[in-house]
Amino acid sequence: MSTTTTTAAPLVARSLDLAYDHRQVVTNLDVSIPDGKFTVIVGPNACGKSTLLRALARLLPPAQGNVLLDGTDIAKMKTKAIARRLGLLPQSSIAPEGITVGELVARGRHPHQSFLKQWTDEDEAAVLRALRATNTEELSSRQVDELSGGQRQRVWVAMVLAQETSLLLLDEPTTFLDVAFQIELLDLFSQLNNEYGHTMVAVLHDLNQACRYADEIIAMKGGVIVAQGAPADIVTAELVHEVFGIDCTVIDDPVTGAPMIVAGKPKKTFAER
């Protein structure tokens, strides 16, 4: 919130076309991810938001256009060099049978290691920091299979943090978690963004959570960006209608003052019914 110097966007997409097996998902899209901000991408199912995130993380090569990481075309960079700059929490990962939390988080150090230098003091410290940040240090000797869904997701977040990248992409990190864990995780991301200046980009489903936590919202529909900006500047009933096709009322969030979406239009009050 404090950065006043306008730094160049670390992640930029230029006239991006994205497709799976010739099925075009995103068409001619331009976007800049602001440095040091918490950006949230929202939109209805199949609007291309996860596809865009995958392209930004070089998991999906674009059919047209390019993605620039710190000004360099990501397709021309070594994947390991990218992995030291940009971390991704994918929608689904696999925990090998019997693996312990400490070992799984340690795998996040992969981009910093080489055949002859597989484990250093720096690796040990980075993993410890990641475990502490996600409050999973006391789980480190437990098997990942034995954990609850919320604990497991925190462990995966720890693995991405152990990668020690200042740019983090999160693909639906809160899906399948109960509301308490959702809030806990979002608070954690918000803190990482606030206190360490990490640039975060998350795909979220819950519009109100997006409004509460995001510095910047990118609203997508049908493979194009409908609006981008601070929640207070762009989230209106008209936008929600345009993007999600639902009627709603936007009020001030009584806790944060951010916009808050309440479904439905106030035709009648309850008392009048």
Added chain:
Amino acid sequence: MKTAPTRLESTAMNIDRSVLPGEKIDFGRPMLRIFGQRIDMRVVMTVGIVTLLALACGFAGLMLGKFSLTPGEVFQGLFGQADRRIVNTVVGEWRAPRIIAGIVLGAGLGVSGAVFQSLTRNPLGSPDIIGFSTGAYTGGIVTIIVLGSGYISTALGAIIGGIATAALVYLLTWKGGVQGFRLIIVGIALTAMLNAFNTWLIMRADLELAMAAATWGAGSLNGMGWSTITPAAIVTVVLALACGLFARDLHTLELGDDTAKALGVRNEPVRAALILVAVALVAVVTAAAGPIAFVALAAPQIGRRIAKAQGTSLLASAAVGALLLVGADLIAQHALGDIQLPVGVVTVSIGGIYLIWLLVQEARKAK
């Protein structure tokens, strides 16, 4: 103008990421750091014990037989120092190549099995189940029929057969990516077809060639001599070490394709290289000893369970593979008195039981 919304008071833990020098992660087991590597002591201990057992089996194999020897004689024989020259011949020329074959080829099968099971993320995704051994055998028979027997030509034929089979399985499975379970089903189907083809080849061949191919086809270390095992062992060790170079990438790939790529693994080139090396590994072993079933299938699972390894341990799998093959060969040679069985018959018998157990486990998991 709107004011920026206030930040939420955090309900989460305070981030204290400060780490004091010398603080350690609790991995739940002793870890040793040496030469820039972090080594799981339990895995090291397990590998050590299993290797000692394999060597003990090998030593027993050197002693036992029609011409039984004392441990002292075996030692003397190994260094060509025995008083009776026949002892040097029995140990050094007759028995030692076979024991070396059991240990090195068994370890090779273990590594190859571990690589494929890791890549397919399925304990059934083993080269002896998904057709690569059978394909290597087909390549070998074709070479024997066309060029006659001889280790180098048979080995090359087996490698070509194995790689061709792997490519075919991969192509038939490909659907914008390769999914482990599809690959296994396709591989099992192709194995059945190749087995039929192999039988047809043998039936059409001259009696002498057919006999050679059939004996070899059961998987046997009988009559293993230095001329075969020396090149086979060297290539096996080199290929197994090559797999070891990729161990870190293999471990990262186990976390899923997206995660691996995000962590900087070049998924497709790494996978292609690993498949090539592991197919070559199983083909080299097959060319020397025939298609030995079960070792590649069971060694990685047994190794992982007793070492309580985190994901696939190539080293544990190699040690268990060596023990299984040298142990099975000991049984094959000596369990039925004078009747010598091909080692493949023993591994198939034990392997059948193991496979049934594994299928039941997988079926339970699927529910």
